Amino acid sequence: MQKGRSRTWLDDQGWWVGVIEFQPSAWSRGSYLNVGACWLWEEKDFLSFDAGYRVAPFQPFTNTAEFTSAAQALAEQAAAEVLALRDRFPSxxxxxxxxxxxxxxxxxxxxxxxxxxxxxxxxxxxxxxxxxxxxxxxxxxxxxxxxxxxxxxxxxxxxxxxxxxxIAAIVTRTRCAVGLPEWRSSLLIAPG
Missing domain, CATH: 1.25.40 (Serine Threonine Protein Phosphatase 5, Tetratricopeptide repeat)
Structure with missing residues (x-):
């Protein structure tokens, strides 16, 4: 889901959230791609990249047709990165x-x-x-x-x-602080 009208998208996994950021540059039009996992058991009111970060270099905007293709490639890479995070952190x-x-x-x-x-x-x-x-x-x-x-x-x-x-209470408070919906699950406990 998109975070408001920002260039950030979230993949809600309950106790962690995948963060996909199409990061602009302060100097040029275009986008970087940052993808990572944010652990929600650290009580905070912001999203962080606790595992992962920059996965694609800056893609400059030269013209609409060219950037449309580059943006599509970034979106496809973001989807693949998020699926890899899900596989990497099931518990x-x-x-x-x-x-x-x-x-x-x-x-x-x-x-x-x-x-x-x-x-x-x-x-x-x-x-x-x-x-x-x-x-x-x-x-x-x-x-x-x-x-x-x-x-x-x-x-x-x-x-x-x-x-x-x-820890479950911290996850609940952090989810609220970063604007995620309520979540109830016993999947927070890792298998022994």
Whole structure:
């Protein structure tokens, strides 16, 4: 679905959303193509590219006929990229695998790894990643917000601790904040 009248399209998967952005340039008429997955268990009021981003270079507008062809090719590539994301991330367990292979994890990668480990019932692994996220020393307000969120989630990481329910509540709040419809599903829990 198109996000309002923007050049951004969304592929709603419940606990994540595919973001397709036909990004304009500030210097020239035309479009880049960015496609990625936005994890909705990070409470926020904006869309992000948590996995993926630029998939096609700038396609300049030269004339209507030529750009129509280029735009069609971008749209076809966007569709293929979205289908690949769906195949790549059918459950949080696949996100967990992605985060475990990240070459230089930062606070967001550790937070996502901690959340997906917790959803898989790997509570010790989840606590370890959330603790690593809390060690981030970068001085920025958004870092403090993520560190606080990790601190709030850590005590919930044990059987019956309410972790899964809290993550589902965060997904619900984030969906509302970014303008997605209500979603109810138990598919957030990763298979063990």
């Amino acid at each position: 949080p367990e696949q996100v967990r695998a992605l985060m475990s292979r990240h070459p230089r994890p930062g606070i967001r990668e550790h937070m996502h790894a901690g959340i997906t480990a917790g959803l898989a019932g790997a509570y010790d692994e989840g606590r370890r990643h959330l603790a690593l996220a809390a060690e981030e020393s970068h001085a920025a307000p958004w870092v403090d917000v993520l560190k606080q969120r990790c601190a709030e989630l850590t005590p919930l990481l044990h059987p019956g601790g309410g972790f899964e329910a809290e």
